[in-house]
Amino acid sequence: MRLKPRPVPSARHFAGWVGLLALAACSPAKDRGGAGEHAVGGAGRPLATGVAVDLRVTPDGKFAAFLLESVKPRLEGIPPQMVLGELNVAPTDGGPPRKLGNGVTNVPGGYLFSGDSRWVLFLAGYNAASHSGELQAYDLTGPAGEKVRLGSNVSYLLTSQDSERVAFVDDGVLKLGALPAGPFRDVAAEVSTAQFSPDGQTIYFKRRLSAAGGLYYASVQKAEPPRKLAD
Numbered sequence: 001m002r003l004k005p006r007p008v009p010s011a012r013h014f015a016g017w018v019g020l021l022a023l024a025a026c027s028p029a030k031d032r033g034g035a036g037e038h039a040v041g042g043a044g045r046p047l048a049t050g051v052a053v054d055l056r057v058t059p060d061g062k063f064a065a066f067l068l069e070s071v072k073p074r075l076e077g078i079p080p081q082m083v084l085g086e087l088n089v090a091p092t093d094g095g096p097p098r099k100l101g102n103g104v105t106n107v108p109g110g111y112l113f114s115g116d117s118r119w120v121l122f123l124a125g126y127n128a129a130s131h132s133g134e135l136q137a138y139d140l141t142g143p144a145g146e147k148v149r150l151g152s153n154v155s156y157l158l159t160s161q162d163s164e165r166v167a168f169v170d171d172g173v174l175k176l177g178a179l180p181a182g183p184f185r186d187v188a189a190e191v192s193t194a195q196f197s198p199d200g201q202t203i204y205f206k207r208r209l210s211a212a213g214g215l216y217y218a219s220v221q222k223a224e225p226p227r228k229l230a231d
Helices: none
Strands: 016-019 046-050 052-057 063-071 084-091 098-105 111-113 119-127 132-139 147-159 165-170 173-178 184-188 191-196 202-207 215-219 227-230
Touching: 046 063, 046 084, 063 111, 084 119, 098 132, 111 147, 119 147, 132 165, 147 191, 165 191, 173 191, 173 202, 184 202, 184 215
Parallel strands: none
Antiparallel strands: 016 046, 052 063, 063 084, 084 098, 098 119, 111 119, 119 132, 132 147, 147 165, 165 173, 173 184, 191 202, 202 215, 215 227
């Protein structure tokens, strides 16, 4: 099949093999070998069968995630490229795919990898109307990889660059804690988006207009009240 990392639902999808050929370009040149090894136009190695969209690879290149049997929500006003599907991950060096959850979206923030390539975080049962879902984390390094539930009505999520912490907005409240199981503390309410500083010591966040808006910041290490940075 032809893989389209950012599919447009109105475009035609092709059923067949999800192959590693598309991943060859993500690997260093020294890993691709000569003309006879992983050559462009080769057959690749199959990952799974079915209609697959939104192929993403961990930073270390060892796992690939993709959505199978995706459908477009029947809701007006949603992004034209949005689909919901069954999230799967598979090792790029071979092995059966693992099903992680249903109703996962391909829009930004629907699922992501931690920087150390250990965790995949995703919103299961995504509600396209409320732009939220149940936040779960899955350990790619574990033999069975039990999922950890972090929040029930999450609309935004991110991890720190060192992969030590996770922040997410659950029912409008920004929560912060150790990845994956916390404990999590409430940073502020009526939050829309957030971002860690490069050193991971500060978290910046934007409050919704219903809370007078504004840009705020708070310490990651200390449970201190957030401070306003700008209107």
